[in-house]
Amino acid sequence: MIDASLFLQTVKTDAFLISQFYNIVYLTSFETLSPHEREAYLFLVQDKKIIITDARYKGEQHSADSELYILQLGEKVGEVIQRLCEKYKVKTVGCEANDLKWSEVQSLQKLGLDLIPINNPLSHFRSIKTEEELFAIKQACHIGDQVLKDITPYIHPGQTEKEIAWLLEKSIREGYGADIAFEPIVAVDAHGAIPHYNTKKGDGVIEEGSLLLIDFGVKAHNYCSDITRMVAVGDVGNDVIKTYSQLLDAQKKTIEFAQKAILLKQIDDYCRDELKKNNLPGYSHSTGHGIGLEVHESPRISAVSTDEKQVGQVFTIEPGVYREGKWGMRIEDTLTVSLQGEIEVLTRFPKDLILL
Amino acid sequence: MIDASLFLQTVKTDAFLISQFYNIVYLTSFETLSPHEREAYLFLVQDKKIIITDARYKGEQHSADSELYILQLGEKVGEVIQRLCEKYKVKTVGCEANDLKWSEVQSLQKLGLDLIPINNPLSHFRSIKTEEELFAIKQACHIGDQVLKDITPYIHPGQTEKEIAWLLEKSIREGYGADIAFEPIVAVDAHGAIPHYNTKKGDGVIEEGSLLLIDFGVKAHNYCSDITRMVAVGDVGNDVIKTYSQLLDAQKKTIEFAQKAILLKQIDDYCRDELKKNNLPGYSHSTGHGIGLEVHESPRISAVSTDEKQVGQVFTIEPGVYREGKWGMRIEDTLTVSLQGEIEVLTRFPKDLILL
Numbered sequence: 264m265i266d267a268s269l270f271l272q273t274v275k276t277d278a279f280l281i282s283q284f285y286n287i288v289y290l291t292s293f294e295t296l297s298p299h300e301r302e303a304y305l306f307l308v309q310d311k312k313i314i315i316t317d318a319r320y321k322g323e324q325h326s327a328d329s330e331l332y333i334l335q336l337g338e339k340v341g342e343v344i345q346r347l348c349e350k351y352k353v354k355t356v357g358c359e360a361n362d363l364k365w366s367e368v369q370s371l372q373k374l375g376l377d378l379i380p381i382n383n384p385l386s387h388f389r390s391i392k393t394e395e396e397l398f399a400i401k402q403a404c405h406i407g408d409q410v411l412k413d414i415t416p417y418i419h420p421g422q423t424e425k426e427i428a429w430l431l432e433k434s435i436r437e438g439y440g441a442d443i444a445f446e447p448i449v450a451v452d453a454h455g456a457i458p459h460y461n462t463k464k465g466d467g468v469i470e471e472g473s474l475l476l477i478d479f480g481v482k483a484h485n486y487c488s489d490i491t492r493m494v495a496v497g498d499v500g501n502d503v504i505k506t507y508s509q510l511l512d513a514q515k516k517t518i519e520f521a522q523k524a525i526l527l528k529q530i531d532d533y534c535r536d537e538l539k540k541n542n543l544p545g546y547s548h549s550t551g552h553g554i555g556l557e558v559h560e561s562p563r564i565s566a567v568s569t570d571e572k573q574v575g576q577v578f579t580i581e582p583g584v585y586r587e588g589k590w591g592m593r594i595e596d597t598l599t600v601s602l603q604g605e606i607e608v609l610t611r612f613p614k615d616l617i618l619l
Numbered sequence: 620m621i622d623a624s625l626f627l628q629t630v631k632t633d634a635f636l637i638s639q640f641y642n643i644v645y646l647t648s649f650e651t652l653s654p655h656e657r658e659a660y661l662f663l664v665q666d667k668k669i670i671i672t673d674a675r676y677k678g679e680q681h682s683a684d685s686e687l688y689i690l691q692l693g694e695k696v697g698e699v700i701q702r703l704c705e706k707y708k709v710k711t712v713g714c715e716a717n718d719l720k721w722s723e724v725q726s727l728q729k730l731g732l733d734l735i736p737i738n739n740p741l742s743h744f745r746s747i748k749t750e751e752e753l754f755a756i757k758q759a760c761h762i763g764d765q766v767l768k769d770i771t772p773y774i775h776p777g778q779t780e781k782e783i784a785w786l787l788e789k790s791i792r793e794g795y796g797a798d799i800a801f802e803p804i805v806a807v808d809a810h811g812a813i814p815h816y817n818t819k820k821g822d823g824v825i826e827e828g829s830l831l832l833i834d835f836g837v838k839a840h841n842y843c844s845d846i847t848r849m850v851a852v853g854d855v856g857n858d859v860i861k862t863y864s865q866l867l868d869a870q871k872k873t874i875e876f877a878q879k880a881i882l883l884k885q886i887d888d889y890c891r892d893e894l895k896k897n898n899l900p901g902y903s904h905s906t907g908h909g910i911g912l913e914v915h916e917s918p919r920i921s922a923v924s925t926d927e928k929q930v931g932q933v934f935t936i937e938p939g940v941y942r943e944g945k946w947g948m949r950i951e952d953t954l955t956v957s958l959q960g961e962i963e964v965l966t967r968f969p970k971d972l973i974l975l
Contacts, residue, residue, distance in 0.1 A: 296802070296815045299655050300915065318903035319815040336903065337923070360722040365714075365736055368721045382722055429792065436785065442819070446652070459652045459675040463798070547674035547692065559656065567693070 264326055265290060265388055267307040276357035276379050278348065280371075281305040283362040285556040286385045287314070288485065293325035301367075304340055305329075308351045315343050345374045357381050386561035390553050391575035396486060397599060400555065400577055403481040403488035404597055404609040406441050410434045410481070411492060411612045418475065418619055420496060424449040424467040427477070435481055444480025444487035445558050451475050455591030458548050458583065471497045474590045480558055487558050489579050490610040491595035494617040506543065507592055507616045510584050513537035514594045514614070517550070517580055521572070521598070521606045528568045534582045543584050546593075551579040554597060576600045577609070620682055621646060621744055623663040632713035632735050634704065636727075637661035639718040641912045642741045643670070644841065649681035657723075660696055661685075664707045671699050701730045713737050742917035746909050747931035752842060753955060756911065756933055759837040759844035760953050760965040762797050766790045766837070767848060767968045774831070774975055776852060780805040780823040783833070791837055800836030800843035801914050807831050811947030814904050814939065827853045830946045836914055843914050845935050846966040847951035850973040862899065863948055863972045866940050869893035870950045870970070873906070873936055877928070877954070877962045884924045890938045899940050902949075907935040910953060932956045933965070 270290075271279060281287055284298040287305045293314050295302035303316040312329035321333050332343060348356065358368070360380030371378055392400065414430045428447040435441050450460040451467040455476040469475060478491040493507065517534040524530050531550040538545065549565030552558075554577055562570035564578055581595030596610045626646075627635060637643055640654040643661045649670050651658035659672040668685035677689050688699060704712065714724070716736030727734055748756065770786050784803040791797050806816040807823040811832040825831060834847040849863065873890040880886050887906040894901065905921030908914075910933055918926035920934055937951030952966045 294817070294820070296817050302815075319813065322813070358721075360725065361720055363721050364717055365719050365721055365724045366716040366738055368724075369716065369736065380721055380725065433789075457675065457678070459658075461650070461652050464650070 264328065265385075266310060266328060267312050268310045270384075270388075271307060271309075274357045274381055274384050276355040276381075277353040278306060278308040278351065278355070279357040279384070280344065280363070280378075281307065281359060281385075282367070283359055285560075286359070286362075286389075289385060289389055289556060291326045291329040293323060293329065293331075295320060304344075306344060306347055308347060308353060313347065315340055341371055341374050344371065344376065348376065355379050357384065359384060383561065389555055390561040390570075391573060392555060392577055392599070393575075396555060397575075397577070399484040399486035400488060400597070400599070401609055403441065403444070403483040403486055404490070404611070406435065406439045406483055407479065407481045407488045407490050407610060408612040409439065411477070411490070413438065415494065415617055415619070418469065418494060418496065420469050420471045420473070422469045424451055424454070424462050424465055424469075427469075427475075428462045428479075431477070431479055439481075439483075442482040444482040444489065447477070447479035449475065449477055450591065452590050453588050455593075456585040456587050456589065457591070458546070458585065458593070469496055472499055473497070474499045474503055474592065476591060476593060478593065478595065480554075485556055487554050487556070488597050488610065489554055489558060489581075489595060490597065490612065491581055491593045492612060492614070492617060493592050493594065494619060496619050503590060503592070504616070506584055509541045509543060510538070510582060510592055511594055511614055511616075513541075513543075514580060514582055514596075517582065518596065518598065518606055518608060521580065524572050526568070527562050527564045527570045527572055527578075528566060530580065531565050531568065534580070538582060538584070546583045546585060548581075548583070551581055553578045572600060574600050574602055574604060620684065621741075622666060622684060623668050624666045626740075626744075627663060627665075630713045630737055630740050632711040632737075633709040634662060634664040634707065634711070635713040635740070636700065636719070636734075637663065637715060637741075638723070639715055641916075642715070642718075642745075645741060645745055645912060647682045647685040649679060649685065649687075651676060660700075662700060662703055664703060664709060669703065671696055697727055697730050700727065700732065704732065711735050713740065715740060739917065745911055746917040746926075747929060748911060748933055748955070749931075752911060753931075753933070755840040755842035756844060756953070756955070757965055759797065759800070759839040759842055760846070760967070762791065762795045762837045762839055763835065763844045763846050763966060764968040765795065767833070767846070769794060771850065771973055771975070774825065774850060774852065776825050776827045776829070778825045780807055780810065780818050780821055780825075783825075783831075784818045784835075787833070787835055795837075795839075798838040800838040800845065803833070803835035805831065805833055806947065808946050809944050811949075812941040812943050812945065813947070814902070814941065814949070825852055828855055829853070830855045830859055830948065832947060832949060834949065834951065836910075841912055843910050843912070844953050844966065845910055845914060845937075845951060846953060846968065847937055847949045848968060848970070848973060849948050849950065850975060852975050859946060859948070860972070862940055865897045865899060866894070866938060866948055867950055867970055867972075869897075869899075870936060870938055870952075873938065874952065874954065874962055874964060877936065880928050882924070883918050883920045883926045883928055883934070884922060886936065887921050887924065890936070894938060894940070902939045902941060904937075904939070907937055909934045928956060930956050930958055930960060
């Protein structure tokens with residue numbers, strides 16, 4: 264766990280206000296019920312981590328190096344921060360510009376606080392996983408592999424996308440006591456060409472000859488996995504078979520290439536070039552994304568990424584080929600840069616087109 | 620559906636940038652996959668509703684009075700807004716100060732936009748439900764009632780809180796094709812005294828003589844319900860029985876009182892006074908909250924609320940009694956202010972302590 268004074272040295276402010284849910288979890292293990300309602304702030308000053316929250320969270324667990332400040336009814340967070348600033352003679356307070364709302368900034372500034380906006384101040388720390396974090400991610404990946412093995416025999420024509428998504432979720436939760444990392448995407452035929460297809464709102468039904476995209480993640484001990492595999496239900500035709508083998512080849516080569524990449528942007532470039540060689544179109548999403556406490560976090564694997572490859576990073580590689588109105592395919596693995604600097608693929612379910 | 624020019628008249632800016640997910644849904648029916656990643660903005664100008672999003676959402680459904688602007692790869696939202704401002708000779712752009720992040724504000728201001736911060740500009744519109752909205756909420760409440768009836772026979776000593784929460788969720792999803800509105804809270808004995816108990820992280824087991832709190836919501840056609848009921852598994856002792864009947868009495872009287880309340884704050888005051896009469900302690904949460912597209916939305920039913928009671932509002936009334944380290948109880952209903960100005964309770968599952 265990062266300590267407060269080390270963090271304050273890197274951001275060069277006297278104190279720091281953390282508002283983002285997952286960053287609070289990362290620094291203190293303290294968790295409010297809802298990641299998306301503002302139920303706690305973390306104030307870092309000197310070597311202290313002070314979690315400011317309300318009476319509902321009295322007695323809630325947190326790390327030994329942090330403390331809980333419980334707001335009185337009617338007491339405002341800003342007032343507490345103001346008092347802490349006086350007590351510790353704080354001049355500048357860093358804050359997460361990419362998370363703090365404008366109204367929050369305005370009310371803190373009204374109190375006379377000198378706020379310094381910093382974007383994603385923890386993203387670099389979080390992108391390098393500790394052994395425990397990696398262990399949790401590996402477990403999430405392993406559960407995902409098992410779930411795919413468990414459910415594929417039950418896929419058949421006549422079934423809806425929703426039913427398969429629910430089968431997946433039930434297997435993750437009932438079978439393995441884990442959770443979904445995000446709403447599973449199960450997309451049949453033309454729906455597969457919509458990279459962020461909303462299965463819950465969709466009405467797709469599997470038919471004989473359908474091509475099925477399954478993109479899902481597991482959350483185990485707070486850490487996420489992400490995997491995409493493709494299923495052919497019966498005869499999907501030569502074009503699909505051929506394109507799939509080209510896509511698979513490109514994805515595998517990209518993982519090999521990642522071994523020697525220095526900048527993560529190179530991985531994105533390489534993968535797109537590989538597809539181009541076979542006259543396959545580009546895809547509208549990035550080649551991959553960091554993953555950990557959140558499904559999407561640092562580093563970026565895209566054309567605009569400036570991140571370097573580093574030992575301990577965990578990210579996905581997930582190129583796709585999309586034929587609008589016909590079908591879409593994507594192959595995605597979660598992988599890590601090992602201590603030896605090598606790429607270790609953590610999602611192990613076979614990548615060949617699953618033929619049913 | 621509120622039209623753009625009507626809305627712009629109320630906020631008194633030339634244009635308005637909506638960023639909040641549910642407000643975009645409310646105004647255009649357009650939905651991105653994740654409510655919590657910024658995947659779309661809505662720009663209102665003259666009588667136009669322009670949804671700015673990326674290629675992943677090409678072809679996605681939206682209302683007839685709105686249009687989709689699909690960003691090119693690399694094109695920035697700010698540039699699009701800047702161009703729209705030039706085209707429509709916009710001087711002031713209102714924005715949701717309580718939703719827009721500081722970094723977003725900074726980059727828009729850098730482009731020379733004159734941003735006017737407004738908090739919750741749609742909350743008043745959203746708090747008054749249309750007939751269709753009310754219909755969806757009633758359906759969600761009705762499903763919740765059915766689910767309680769379905770699952771209570773299966774509650775028994777030895778079961779974990781998690782198992783019951785999962786039973787609930789499965790019944791909502793498999794049995795009724797609806798969704799959970801939030802993670803169900805199932806809290807046994809002392810856990811019940813933690814108003815925002817995290818069932819998923821908890822380890823509670825039902826024993827003979829346990830008092831069980833079940834607080835859950837259903838989401839149907841995008842609209843939420845919220846209900847809390849209490850279950851006594853065997854003999855829970857006289858103190859619990861007596862306190863429960865006092866709490867129930869207070870909750871019922873509060874609903875009756877709500878009929879004649881003018882300010883919603885009065886409902887909060889009244890309910891706390893009723894508990895005080897029986898020497899019962901206060902609770903650390905508010906007496907209720909508005910509900911609709913979100914579980915928590917306008918109006919507020921609390922000591923600091925300034926909202927008036929209005930026809931078409933939907934909100935909860937949910938007082939509780941909490942004995943730290945021993946047990947907690949809460950009784951919650953979702954209700955609406957009908958056209959006749961009367962209170963209609965939408966959650967109909969009987970409120971007596973459920974005895975198993």
